[in-house]
Amino acid sequence: MEVIDPIPFELDVDDLLETLGKRRIREKDVVPLIDECIELIEPKAVYKFVQVTKVNNSEIQVDNGYSIKSIILGDSVENDQTIVPHVVTIGSQLETYTSKESKINILKAFVMEQIADYVLDKARLYISSLAKEKLGNDINNFSPGTGTGRLFNINQQEVLFKIIDPNTIGVRLTPTYLMLPKKSISGVFAATPNDYVTCEYCPRKCEHRRKEYSGEYIGHQCEQDTY
Numbered sequence: 001m002e003v004i005d006p007i008p009f010e011l012d013v014d015d016l017l018e019t020l021g022k023r024r025i026r027e028k029d030v031v032p033l034i035d036e037c038i039e040l041i042e043p044k045a046v047y048k049f050v051q052v053t054k055v056n057n058s059e060i061q062v063d064n065g066y067s068i069k070s071i072i073l074g075d076s077v078e079n080d081q082t083i084v085p086h087v088v089t090i091g092s093q094l095e096t097y098t099s100k101e102s103k104i105n106i107l108k109a110f111v112m113e114q115i116a117d118y119v120l121d122k123a124r125l126y127i128s129s130l131a132k133e134k135l136g137n138d139i140n141n142f143s144p145g146t147g148t149g150r151l152f153n154i155n156q157q158e159v160l161f162k163i164i165d166p167n168t169i170g171v172r173l174t175p176t177y178l179m180l181p182k183k184s185i186s187g188v189f190a191a192t193p194n195d196y197v198t199c200e201y202c203p204r205k206c207e208h209r210r211k212e213y214s215g216e217y218i219g220h221q222c223e224q225d226t227y
Contacts, residue, residue: 002130003168005044007088007123020114023207029111037115042091043123044169047189049134052081068159068188072151073142075219076192084131087166088124089184090116116183124185131189140196143187145177147202151217154178160186 013034017027051063058074061067062083077083094116102109124141132139145154157177166172171184179186197211 001048003046007043007126009043033111037112040094040097041119045088045127046164046166046169047084047086048164049082049084052077066159066163070152077190084189085160085163086127087171087186089171090120092181095181095183120183135191139189139191141187146198
């Protein structure tokens with residue numbers, strides 16, 4: 001198991017402004033808050049390279065004895081393949097501050113939330129780059145609970161937490177499988193023959209959409225119930 005605390009991070013202000021500009025957030029509302037946010041951000045991650053020992057339809061058995069259940073992951077990986085369960089967080093300090101600020105200045109709190117999301121995504125990309133060094137360039141990220149949740153149910157968070165123990169970076173799981181701090185993301189990196197973007201199978205309206213909705217997922221396990 002690998003722990004990175006902190007994740008090396010250098011903010012690209014121009015990229016941040018461009019990203020938030022696409023979300024219709026004005027530069028003058030962002031710039032004054034950047035330094036304040038950076039002081040409160042604690043990017044860190046835990047991940048592990050594990051071997052797939054058997055794929056049985058939607059059940060993926062790994063070499064430490066655990067089984068991950070996911071329709072999309074079962075369709076995408078093979079026996080003896082290495083996959084990378086991971087959890088990434090930016091800690092709780094900014095979240096706590098933003099929660100207090102929302103009662104005073106809603107706009108400021110909203111912009112700080114967007115900056116937090118940006119940094120969290122960049123932290124995940126850093127861990128993805130480490131996975132690529134071992135797995136190759138064509139990797140995808142499969143996350144429990146994304147989209148409608150049918151392809152990878154959020155209850156599989158419990159299995160991921162047993163495999164990699166995110167308590168080591170201060171992330172815990174609620175009884176409803178949500179992560180705390182909230183600015184945390186989990187998933188499984190895997191090299192797959194086909195590109196996978198959750199948005200393609202998610203009908204929800206979302207300003208962060210990366211791919212057009214193409215309808216219900218059609219694959220080897222499409223006829224099976226979700227776990």
